Amino acid sequence: MIVPTEKLPRANALMQTLWTLTSAIGPALSALLISKWGISTLFLIDAVTFIISSISILFINIPSPKKKSNFAKKEKNRRMFSNEIRTGWKYLKFPPLLWLLGLQLIANFAFSTDVLIPVVVKHSTDWLKWGWNFESSFAFIDTLGFIGGTLGGFLAAYIGVFTKKRALGVLIPYIGISLALLAFGSSKALINGGIFYFVRMFLTTIAHTHISTIWQMTIPPSTQGRVFGLTRFIISALLPLQLSMVGFISSLTSPIVIYLVLGGALLVYTIFLFFYHPFFALGNIHKDHSYDPTNING
Amino acid sequence: MKTFYLLWVTQGLSALGSSLSYFTIVVWFSSVVFAEHQNAELTLALTILSLVFTLPQIIASPIAGILVDKISRKRILWSADAIQGAITLIIAYIAYSESHQYWSILILLCVIALVSVFHNLAF
Numbered sequence: 129m130i131v132p133t134e135k136l137p138r139a140n141a142l143m144q145t146l147w148t149l150t151s152a153i154g155p156a157l158s159a160l161l162i163s164k165w166g167i168s169t170l171f172l173i174d175a176v177t178f179i180i181s182s183i184s185i186l187f188i189n190i191p192s193p194k195k196k197s198n199f200a201k202k203e204k205n206r207r208m209f210s211n212e213i214r215t216g217w218k219y220l221k222f223p224p225l226l227w228l229l230g231l232q233l234i235a236n237f238a239f240s241t242d243v244l245i246p247v248v249v250k251h252s253t254d255w256l257k258w259g260w261n262f263e264s265s266f267a268f269i270d271t272l273g274f275i276g277g278t279l280g281g282f283l284a285a286y287i288g289v290f291t292k293k294r295a296l297g298v299l300i301p302y303i304g305i306s307l308a309l310l311a312f313g314s315s316k317a318l319i320n321g322g323i324f325y326f327v328r329m330f331l332t333t334i335a336h337t338h339i340s341t342i343w344q345m346t347i348p349p350s351t352q353g354r355v356f357g358l359t360r361f362i363i364s365a366l367l368p369l370q371l372s373m374v375g376f377i378s379s380l381t382s383p384i385v386i387y388l389v390l391g392g393a394l395l396v397y398t399i400f401l402f403f404y405h406p407f408f409a410l411g412n413i414h415k416d417h418s419y420d421p422t423n424i425n426g
Numbered sequence: 427m428k429t430f431y432l433l434w435v436t437q438g439l440s441a442l443g444s445s446l447s448y449f450t451i452v453v454w455f456s457s458v459v460f461a462e463h464q465n466a467e468l469t470l471a472l473t474i475l476s477l478v479f480t481l482p483q484i485i486a487s488p489i490a491g492i493l494v495d496k497i498s499r500k501r502i503l504w505s506a507d508a509i510q511g512a513i514t515l516i517i518a519y520i521a522y523s524e525s526h527q528y529w530s531i532l533i534l535l536c537v538i539a540l541v542s543v544f545h546n547l548a549f
Binding site for chain 1: 427430434436438442443445447454487490491492493498499503507510515517518546548
């Protein structure tokens with residue numbers, strides 16, 4: 129492993145911060161550079177960054193995970209694709225992990241309301257009074273979200289929150305995220321919308337740092353490719369459906385209703401997990417990556 | 427953590443590059459490839475563009491996951507970056523030659539998205 133288990137939260141928080149920073153800086157920097165150097169130069173810059181990254185990896189020691197568990201050894205001879213998928217599924221069907229995956233799916237559904245942010249901004253009433261236009265109001269919300277996400281990432285990386293009980297590090301921020309979604313959807317004032325979006329992005333980065341850490345601590349490194357391949361398949365396969373459903377429903381009703389329904393569903397699911405005790409074992413029980421589905425009844 | 431910080435910086439650089447590229451493609455399609463009256467074609471191209479990044483993730487993730495567990499992660503990471511760099515160079519050349527063949531760009535982006543599935547799972 130590149131990172132020792134105890135440093136996983138910091139590494140995950142820094143990765144979350146990296147995605148927030150690059151997705152926020154990228155468009156603004158592109159707009160600036162396109163006007164100065166033209167479109168083809170931007171692609172050339174991207175190609176150079178890939179090549180620099182590729183060459184530097186050659187000089188970095190990146191160990192591949194060793195197969196430690198008995199289960200991993202047993203499946204050495206299995207070469208069939210379906211068996212490989214089944215191996216991934218065996219690790220994934222650990223009930224607390226399935227509930228965590230459920231939380232991620234519902235959260236993604238709720239976060240697909242981000243496509244409605246321009247509509248919410250348009251319906252806000254106060255930016256006209258300040259002499260702002262739509263673009264500056266939208267940028268205001270977006271910037272506050274970016275600041276929230278970055279601050280949350282640095283807080284999780286260098287101060288650490290809920291380091292003893294990672295499950296709480298997921299659930300408590302998710303309560304806040306649900307409430308922030310509900311408040312954002314019903315917000316009439318732009319300043320309030322900005323604050324709620326800031327809170328949501330701040331807490332999302334913290335929660336996702338813990339979620340990534342839990343997955344990496346629970347699944348043995350030698351099986352992570354198969355398991356994470358499956359989780360990404362499930363999450364990304366549902367994404368187009370979620371986006372089109374939000375798009376379709378928003379054409380029938382007000383965005384407030386969508387925020388209330390999806391934020392409410394996320395809140396109810398998160399509260400339920402507080403009463404599901406096996407969930408609290410996540411992030412604490414598998415510090416030695418010894419999770420073996422053949423030893424767990426699930 | 428030293429290895430991680432080194433990777434964080436280099437991967438951050440290429441992630442920033444990709445973010446620049448994605449925005450640039452949208453601008454390129456909207457302002458250069460399609461004329462002002464070609465709104466329907468532009469909408470179709472932008473829809474396909476988003477599919478080009480989503481579909482490989484759906485289709486390739488389970489297969490990529492299996493290979494990531496079997497092949498050296500270092501090899502996957504550097505070869506994925508090298509392939510993506512080479513393809514982006516081709517896109518840069520197409521943009522430089524002012525070609526309007528957006529289908530070739532979409533196919534190349536699809537390959538980049540496919541390779542990135544392997545890269546992301548190995549990271």
